Amino acid sequence: MAASVREKQTVALKRMLNFNAPPLKNSAAEPVWKVLIYDRFGQDIISPLLTVKELRDMGITLHLLLHSDRDPIPEVPAIFFVMPTEENIDRICQDLRNQLYESYYMNFISAISRSKLEDIASAALAANAVTQVTKVYDQYLNFITLEDDMFTLCHQNKELISTTDTDMEAIMDTIVDSLFCFFVTLGAVPIIRCPRGNAAEMVAVKLDKKLRENLRDARNSLFTGDNMAAGQFSFQRPLFVLADRNVDMATPLHHTWTYQALIHDVLDYQLNRVVMEEGAGGDPSPAGARPKKKNRKTYDLTGADRFWQKHKGSPFPEVAESGLEGEDEGAISMLSDNTAKLTSAVSSLPELLEKKRLIDLHTNVATAVLDHIKSRKLDVYFEYEEKLMSKSTLDKSLLDIISDPDAGTPEDKMRLFLIYYITAPQVPSEYKTALLDAGCDLSPLNYIKQWKAFTKMAATPANYGNSGVKPMVMNSGSQLVMEGVKNLVLKQHETDDYRYFDPKMLRGSESSIPRNKNPFQEAIVFVVGGGNYIEYQNLVDYAKFKQGKKVVYGCSELSNAGQFIKQLSQLGQK
Amino acid sequence: MASDEQPESRENSQRRRRVTSSLGDVSICLQRCSFTDMAVDITLLFKASVKTVKTRNKAIGIGLDSPKDDIFKRSRPKIGFSPKAKEVITNITKLKDFLLQHRKDYVSAGSLISSDLTRMTDNERDQIDQDAQIFMRTCSEAIRQLRNEAVKQVSSAQVKEHRGAVLDLIEVYLRGVCKLYSEQRAIRVKRMVDKKRLSRLAPEHHSRVGKTPEPMEEKTVKEESSEKSVSEVPNNTLNLWEEGRVEDELSPEEIQMFEQENQRLVSEMNSLVDEVRQIEGKVVEISRLQEIFAEKVLHQETEIDSIHQLVVGATENVKEGNEDIREAIKNNAGFRVWILFFLVMCSFSLLFLDWYDS
Numbered sequence: 001m002a003a004s005v006r007e008k009q010t011v012a013l014k015r016m017l018n019f020n021a022p023p024l025k026n027s028a029a030e031p032v033w034k035v036l037i038y039d040r041f042g043q044d045i046i047s048p049l050l051t052v053k054e055l056r057d058m059g060i061t062l063h064l065l066l067h068s069d070r071d072p073i074p075e076v077p078a079i080f081f082v083m084p085t086e087e088n089i090d091r092i093c094q095d096l097r098n099q100l101y102e103s104y105y106m107n108f109i110s111a112i113s114r115s116k117l118e119d120i121a122s123a124a125l126a127a128n129a130v131t132q133v134t135k136v137y138d139q140y141l142n143f144i145t146l147e148d149d150m151f152t153l154c155h156q157n158k159e160l161i162s163t164t165d166t167d168m169e170a171i172m173d174t175i176v177d178s179l180f181c182f183f184v185t186l187g188a189v190p191i192i193r194c195p196r197g198n199a200a201e202m203v204a205v206k207l208d209k210k211l212r213e214n215l216r217d218a219r220n221s222l223f224t225g226d227n228m229a230a231g232q233f234s235f236q237r238p239l240f241v242l243a244d245r246n247v248d249m250a251t252p253l254h255h256t257w258t259y260q261a262l263i264h265d266v267l268d269y270q271l272n273r274v275v276m277e278e279g280a281g282g283d284p285s286p287a288g289a290r291p292k293k294k295n296r297k298t299y300d301l302t303g304a305d306r307f308w309q310k311h312k313g314s315p316f317p318e319v320a321e322s323g324l325e326g327e328d329e330g331a332i333s334m335l336s337d338n339t340a341k342l343t344s345a346v347s348s349l350p351e352l353l354e355k356k357r358l359i360d361l362h363t364n365v366a367t368a369v370l371d372h373i374k375s376r377k378l379d380v381y382f383e384y385e386e387k388l389m390s391k392s393t394l395d396k397s398l399l400d401i402i403s404d405p406d407a408g409t410p411e412d413k414m415r416l417f418l419i420y421y422i423t424a425p426q427v428p429s430e431y432k433t434a435l436l437d438a439g440c441d442l443s444p445l446n447y448i449k450q451w452k453a454f455t456k457m458a459a460t461p462a463n464y465g466n467s468g469v470k471p472m473v474m475n476s477g478s479q480l481v482m483e484g485v486k487n488l489v490l491k492q493h494e495t496d497d498y499r500y501f502d503p504k505m506l507r508g509s510e511s512s513i514p515r516n517k518n519p520f521q522e523a524i525v526f527v528v529g530g531g532n533y534i535e536y537q538n539l540v541d542y543a544k545f546k547q548g549k550k551v552v553y554g555c556s557e558l559s560n561a562g563q564f565i566k567q568l569s570q571l572g573q574k
Numbered sequence: 575m576a577s578d579e580q581p582e583s584r585e586n587s588q589r590r591r592r593v594t595s596s597l598g599d600v601s602i603c604l605q606r607c608s609f610t611d612m613a614v615d616i617t618l619l620f621k622a623s624v625k626t627v628k629t630r631n632k633a634i635g636i637g638l639d640s641p642k643d644d645i646f647k648r649s650r651p652k653i654g655f656s657p658k659a660k661e662v663i664t665n666i667t668k669l670k671d672f673l674l675q676h677r678k679d680y681v682s683a684g685s686l687i688s689s690d691l692t693r694m695t696d697n698e699r700d701q702i703d704q705d706a707q708i709f710m711r712t713c714s715e716a717i718r719q720l721r722n723e724a725v726k727q728v729s730s731a732q733v734k735e736h737r738g739a740v741l742d743l744i745e746v747y748l749r750g751v752c753k754l755y756s757e758q759r760a761i762r763v764k765r766m767v768d769k770k771r772l773s774r775l776a777p778e779h780h781s782r783v784g785k786t787p788e789p790m791e792e793k794t795v796k797e798e799s800s801e802k803s804v805s806e807v808p809n810n811t812l813n814l815w816e817e818g819r820v821e822d823e824l825s826p827e828e829i830q831m832f833e834q835e836n837q838r839l840v841s842e843m844n845s846l847v848d849e850v851r852q853i854e855g856k857v858v859e860i861s862r863l864q865e866i867f868a869e870k871v872l873h874q875e876t877e878i879d880s881i882h883q884l885v886v887g888a889t890e891n892v893k894e895g896n897e898d899i900r901e902a903i904k905n906n907a908g909f910r911v912w913i914l915f916f917l918v919m920c921s922f923s924l925l926f927l928d929w930y931d932s
Contacts, residue, residue, distance in 0.1 A: 012613060020615070030667055031743035035736065061739030062732060071730035075656035107613070114623065117616070121623040125631070130624055138614040 004148040005552065006303075008185050010049045012141060016107050017058050017079060020135055035078045035101065036063040037070070039088055041109055042081040044144050048272045051300075066091055070100060077103040077134070083142070084112035093123030096133075103134045110142040110177050142181040146272055148303070149543075149552045150536050153178040172199070175528065175556050176206040180214075182554070189215065190240035190524065192501035200244040200528045208501040238522040245529025249451060250389065250422045252532050252564040253415040255381040259319045260312040261533035263301075263365060264560050266372040274299045276368055299361050307358055313537050316373070320366055327359050376409060381416055388423050414441065415561055418448055418568075443572035444565055524552045530564055531555020655724060659740055662716050663747065669709050670751045673758065676702060681761050699762065706755050713748055717741055 014023055017036065036055065038046065043065070055063060064070055066082055078101035082088045096104070106120070117136070124130045145151045153175060183190060189211060194204035245252075256262055268275040277296045301308050307327055311319045373379060417435060435442065525539060536553045543551040559567070680699055724737040 016613070020613070030663055031740075031747050033736075033740045033743055056739065056742075059743060061736045061743070064732070071732045073733050073736050074654065076736065111614070112616070114619075117620055118623045118627055121620060122627045122631075125624060125627055130621075133620065134617075135615065136617045136620040138616055140613060 005151060005182070005186060006049065006145040006148050008187075009045075009141060009143075009145050012139065012185060013046060013049060014058065016081065016137070016139060017055075017060065019077070019079075019105060020107075020137055023058075031059055033059050033061045033076065035073060035076050036060045037066055037078055037080050037082070038063065039066040039082040041083045041142070044271060045109070045141060046081070048144065048146055051302075070095070072098065072100045075102045077101065077105060079105045079107065081107045081109065081139070083110065084108045084116050086116075089116050089119055092120060096120070096123045096129050097127045099127065099129065101132075103132050104129075105134055106136045107139045108137070109139055110181055111138045111140070140181040140184040142178045143185075143554075144271070146558075147536075149540070149550070151182065151552070151554045152531065152558045153554070153556045172203055172206060175203055176210055178556075179203070179207050179526070180210050183211070186238075188238055190238045191520075192240045192242065194242035194501075195244065195247070198244040198246055200242040203528055204242050204501055237520075238524055239520040240524045240526065243525065243527050245527060246451065246454075249448065250419045251534055252530055252559065253418050253561050254385055254389070254534060255378050255412070255415065255561075256534050257315050257379075257382050258313050258533075258537050259316055259366075259369075261537055262316055262369050262373075264533045264558075265562075266369050266378075267365070269560075272301050274301060274365055276364065297364070299365065305358055307362060313540060316366075316369065320370065327355070327362075376412055378412070381412055385416060385419050388419055410441070411562060411565060414444060414565060418444060421445070421448055422452065441569055443570075444568035445572065447568050447572035521548065522550045522552070524554060526554040526556075528556055530557055530559035530567070532558065532560065532564075655720070655727075655737055655740075658716075658720060659744060662713060662720070662744055665709070665716075666713055666744070666748055666751055669706065669713075670754065673702075673706065673751070673754055677758060680758055681765075703759065710748065710752055710755070714745075717744055717748070 015021070017034070019032075019034075052063075060079075061076075062073075066080070066088060080092065082092070092106070095101075120133075121130075124133050143151050143153055192204050192208055194200045256265055263269045263274060275296060275298050301312075303309065413435065417431060432442070527535070531553070532555075539551045539553050543549055680702065721738070721741050724734065724741070
């Protein structure tokens with residue numbers, strides 16, 4: 001992957017916005033205006049990648065939600081970027097009947113089925129608008145890229161938990177569909193490894209089948225043709241490791257200490273956007289809508305922010321002291337140099353203003369995080385959990401921390417106790433009263449009890465020990481994932497427990513196929529279930545440690561500890 | 575039975591034919607997937623499904639809407655915002671093409687002795703300048719007019735926002751084209767200035783050529799201001815060219831007038847340069863003074879801090895002193911009571927002894 005997934009997705013989006021033609025480099029080209037219409041999925045995909053200003057530069061005058069009230073705007077082409085669900089199709093048919101726009105460019109985020117296409121066709125016929133539907137495309141972009149090496153699948157409906165079989169099938173189908181879109185955009189067919197006996201295996205089987213079907217159909221395979229020639233400078237295929245959330249339940253609950261993970265844990269951080277309230281709480285403001293309350297501030301933490309890119313993985317005290325001061329000094333030195341030369345001062349003024357804005361942004365965010373840390377004594381939790389997870393000696397008793405009234409919210413205490421419960425071999429039961437006194441909700445505990453019993457049966461010991469990477473980096477929880485990646489990337493010893501899928505192979509049996517013996521240069525780690533920034537940070541540090549290997553992290557949804565606890569309590573109440 | 579079968583089989587065969595035709599379409603359109611895009615163009619598939627739906631509707635007997643609504647629909651957009659906006663854009667594009675087309679000729683240095691046919695005369699260049707400026711002004715007028723119209727017209731908020739954004743885009747485009755023009759112009763002016771600098775030997779010849787760069791130098795490339803120079807220059811050059819192609823045949827009065835104007839402009843420029851230099855010096859001083867102030871303020875801050883500490887210490891001491899005094903008073907009072915008691919006891923004992931003795 002010479003270009004990262006984010007660049008590829010951005011290029012695909014820009015091409016789509018240019019009426020599905022490659023954008024011209026000519027800067028003084030005639031402006032063509034258009035209207036962009038998306039649904040919630042499309043909005044989630046576009047908002048981390050393109051800013052409103054970039055949309056304007058591409059000629060998008062209005063961007064609207066599909067299910068909002070839209071007025072007819074004559075003589076304007078409209079670009080639709082939606083998922084092919086029933087209600088979206090119905091709304092599109094309604095738009096065709098109401099003749100809202102002059103021409104329609106339909107782009108479906110994942111492949112649309114024939115019957116739904118016929119629904120649109122009949123609506124277009126009925127409204128005599130067939131000539132207006134200019135282009136219909138399947139974009140295969142059903143995933144959200146947050147960073148250059150991190151992606152997630154679904155951002156909506158995170159609260160829904162269901163354990164019925166049909167729902168599980170539906171959820172897995174969506175996951176497989178999104179992963180398929182991911183690999184189509186990447187332009188590479190991976191080799192799939194997954195552990196046995198859990199949801200990850202089922203996803204891997206389905207994904208393998210889908211890739212195989214697509215490759216076998218040589219005429220219209222999405223992986224042949226110019227794609228391979230243009231995008232494959234490395235002749236290796238990436239390694240795709242699937243992991244299940246069940247393997248490690250402690251990491252999502254862990255209190256963190258790096259900047260990005262802290263922001264995700266403590267503040268409202270969704271899709272690279274931080275929302276901080278001065279007054280009452282609120283929902284994150286979606287792209288394109290103006291914030292409803294005057295005292296709520298939103299900040300976008302993007303790739304263009306150099307300070308953010310440099311410090312998002314560093315521990316918080318480092319960020320606060322060295323980072324911000326360094327930036328301040330840089331800005332002040334710029335100022336003092338420029339008083340001597342007027343013209344250069346005027347020209348570098350926008351740069352200075354931008355730097356000032358970023359410094360203010362990060363100061364506010366860091367201050368908010370610091371307030372939370374102070375009020376909830378998160379550093380105490382962090383140290384204690386680190387010790388728990390690395391099985392070193394504990395200097396304070398757990399009961400002290402739980403009964404301490406001003407050390408954190410009941411949720412924090414619950415998290416600490418759950419981590420203790422997961423990592424300790426035996427747990428005395430006197431903690432229940434202490435927890436109830438502190439006001440914690442005990443339903444997550446029921447679920448964890450079930451899970452622990454289940455994993456004990458499956459006899460895979462959870463290994464949380466350190467691996468020789470610096471102890472300041474939190475790596476204890478996701479050790480198993482990293483072990484898998486390490487072994488498979490370096491091929492030191494086969495993790496024979498893991499199944500092996502190669503969609504390019506013609507035969508389906510796995511025992512006798514020759515395995516790819518070369519060490520892999522790129523790996524994609526995907527967690528089925530909730531993922532979080534702690535694991536992402538660990539993988540990034542690990543990739544930096546091993547020169548020349550690229551690791552991409554993905555998860556089916558990104559949940560911080562609070563949301564994870566909610567899910568656990570919902571499961572525990574069942 | 576036979577008659578029943580007949581229409582059925584016909585329908586079946588029709589259906590089969592439809593299916594195979596649609597399959598054929600499908601296969602064709604699938605073959606034309608554009609791989610470089612990584613997105614699949616299913617427009618042909620869509621058209622195929624339209625055909626199937628049409629034939630299906632015909633078979634079932636649903637009548638299609640007659641195309642009489644077409645005429646009404648088509649006549650709606652004739653009057654409106656969009657054609658006017660498109661017209662403005664085509665005009666700007668025409669201007670851009672024109673500028674680009676003649677750019678090479680415009681910018682060409684061309685020595686004065688060459689008689690190349692493609693070389694543009696200064697007259698033509700100035701004509702181009704003038705025309706381009708008038709054109710740009712009319713375009714920006716048109717944009718402003720459209721904006722007012724759009725504001726006045728009562729329509730939904732979305733349409734208003736859309737129209738505003740469209741006009742912004744057109745303005746940006748116009749600005750880009752203006753930039754092209756001003757770049758061209760700047761190159762031309764620079765060339766003139768260089769020419770003037772290089773050939774200072776022949777004063778009269780270059781006093782005339784000097785006219786053109788002087789007015790151009792002092793003005794920035796704003797449309798309103800350059801209008802003056804544009805009107806000046808064609809007049810001058812027109813007069814000169816009218817009088818003949820040979821430079822030496824200028825009348826002495828004209829030469830004198832030009833020289834005077836020259837002097838005036840030079841002095842103006844010099845004064846401007848002086849002023850700018852003065853301002854620069856002042857601003858530098860101001861910044862230096864500000865630095866000094868900041869330093870002093872910081873210094874004072876430390877001093878104030880130390881004073882604050884001292885004052886805090888002093889208040890503490892005073893408080894302690896008060897406590898001590900209070901205790902001392904208490905002690906004093908207690909001591910006095912004891913003395914009194916002792917004296918009273920002594921006197922009582924004396925009295926008692928006296929009484930006892932007597």
